[in-house]
Amino acid sequence: xxxxxxxxxxxxxxxxxxxxxxxxxxxxxxxxxxxxxxxxxxxxxxxxxxxxxxxxxxxxxxxxxxxxxxxxxxxxxxxxx
Numbered sequence: 001x002x003x004x005x006x007x008x009x010x011x012x013x014x015x016x017x018x019x020x021x022x023x024x025x026x027x028x029x030x031x032x033x034x035x036x037x038x039x040x041x042x043x044x045x046x047x048x049x050x051x052x053x054x055x056x057x058x059x060x061x062x063x064x065x066x067x068x069x070x071x072x073x074x075x076x077x078x079x080x081x
Contacts, residue, residue, distance in 0.1 A: 002074060002075075003074075003075040004038060004072045004073065004074055004075065005021075005025060005034070005072065005073045005075060006066075006070060006071075006072050007020070007021035007024065007070070007071045007072070007073065008070055009021070013050070014043065014046045014047055014049075014050040014069075014071075015049075015050040015053050015054060017050075017069070017071050018037060018047065018050045018051060018054060018056075018071055019054055021071045021073055022034070022054070022056070022073070025073050029075075029076075032076055033056070033058065033076070034058065034073035034074050034075060034076060035058075035059075035074040035075065035076045035077070036058055036059040036060070036061050036073070036074040037051060037058050037059070037060050037061070037071060037072070037073060037074075038060075038061045038063050038065070038066060038071075038072035038073070038074055039060065039061075039062065039063070039066050039070070039071060039072065040062070040063070040064070040066045040067060040068045040069075040070065041062040041063070041064060042068050043066075043068055043069065044060055044062045047060045047071075048060045061074070
C-alpha cells in the first residue's frame with residue numbers, strides 16, 4: 001500500500017507550496033525526500049517546472065485525487081518500514 005502525505009497550505013505559487021511541503025516532510029522524516037510529488041492532472045506542467053526550479057530530482061505523478069493546487073507527497077518506502 002502506498003502512503004501519501006497531503007499538504008494544503010496557502011502559499012501563493014506552486015514553487016512555494018512544494019518548497020514548504022518538502023521542508024515539512026524532510027523535517028519529520030529524518031531528512032529524507034519523498035519518493036514523488038503527486039498533483040492534479042491540471043497542475044503537472046506547473047509542478048514539473050516548480051520541482052526543477054527547486055533543483056529537486058523527484059518524479060511528478062498526475063492523479064485525479066488531489067484537488068488543483070494541493071501537493072501530495074509519496075512516502076519513500078524506507079521511511080515507514
